[in-house]
Amino acid sequence: MKKKVVVPALIAAVLAAGGLLYLTHIVPLEKVVAAPAPPPAVPIVAGIVDQHDVPIYLSGVGTVIAYNTDIVRAQIQGQIISINFTEGQTVHAGDLLAQIDPRPYQALIDQYTGNLERDQAQLVNAQANLTRYSQLGDKGWATPQLIETQQAQVGELQAAIKADQALIDAAKVQLSYTRLTSPIDGVVGIRQIDVGNIISPSNTNGLVVVTQLHPISLIFTLPETSLPQIQQQQQKSNAPLPVLAYTQDDKIQLDQGVLGLVNNEILQTTGSIQLKANFANKANRLWPGQLVNARLLVDTRHNGLTVPAAVVQRGPQGTYAYVVNPDGTVAIRPIKVAQISDGQALIDSGLKANEQVVVDGQYKLQPGTQVAILHGHAAEEAAAQDALQAPIP
Secondary structure: OHHHHHHHHHHHHHHHHHHHHHHHHHHHHHHHHHOOOOOOOEEEEEEEOEEEEEEEEEEEEEEEEEOOEEEEOOOOOEEEEEEOOOOOOEEOOOOEEEEEOOHHHHHHHHHHHHHHHHHHHHHHHHHHHHHHHHHHHHOOOOOHHHHHHHHHHHHHHHHHHHHHHHHHHHHHHHHHOOEEEOOOOEEEOOOOOOOOOEEOOOOOOOOEEEEOOOOEEEEEEEEHHHHHHHHHHHHHOOOOOEEEEEOOOOOOEEEEEEEEEEEEEEEOOOOEEEEEEEEOOOOOOOOOOOEEEEEEEEEEEEEEEEEEHHHOEEEOOEEEEEEEOOOOEEEEEEOEEEEEEOOEEEEEEOOOOOOEEEEEOHHHOOOOOEEEEOOHHHHHHHHHHHHHHOOOO
16 A cells, blocks of 8 residues: 555656756756847948048049140142151241242242342442433533433332342242241141142141140039139139149049139030130140040138048938947948048038948948948958949949
8 A cells, every 4th residue: 555655656756856857947948049149240341530631622524625736837839848757746846847849939039139130230320320410410411301311210220129129038938938847846746748749828738737735725614603612712812723634534633733714604505614724744644635524623621521432322311321339330320421532522511530430331231230340351352242242223
């Protein structure tokens, strides 16, 4: 009877111990396993909000034009007997470019010179006769008519000598036209006529085009709304406003010059104003007809805040940036951008100096996301990978 009582009691004790073990160890373990793990930190590339003086530019598109362009044309007709330049050569004002056969014009000078010497000899004889006739007239041996006739002959020969001299001078001018010279310093272009051909003033293409490259000009346009700002800065500054010329992709600065002209009227069809800048162009990086981007410096923002241009994001509510909080999370901050130039964005409001902002990896972020900031080579690789994976806006 005792055995029958002990066995059920022992079984009950084992079950109670098992239940206690389950409640104290197994259930908490299941809860721990079932609890979700926190999401991993998102890798990003971060930057710092810098504070420094920032130039303010007005940007426009312009075309480079030569300071002077001259077509070398013949002023007389004749055969070209020599070409004295090489295409693309740099020439100076007065340099001989081509020679027209001078012999016909030299022959005219010789002919007119002979006529002059003949008339001078006749004048000497006429003056001697006038002297003799005048002496005879004083004695009553020559009539007044004879004396007057001789005076008229002297005057006629004097006039003929003046006409001869004028013909000689005109012929010398014609002879000088046989030398085709460069009117300006510049670079010659493609030759339009070859040796042995007849050239004349009717040849519209002329001999060659000479283009002056030093200095050189740039004509560009800006919106008419920029005119008051330009005029205000011109009144403040005693010196011409600086102008920078860049390639069309804005990657290479070609030259720096100064603003020479604000045109005297606004183009009503486009609502823009034309401006002309002049450049020394010592390195010949500006070429006539070249399309370039122009930047007119109109102000300098002292202690301006700048961030890399990639920091600026655009959404339905405007521009914003992701700011890294001290606890390693990110927050969205609305910002106002004054300008973006040379890969840097000038911030009007929304950020403070030395704050950390997200430069790359924004498309993976939400407000409150925990981030891990990459540095060095890892940051470069992440930026390259994100450039491939980022969604098209």
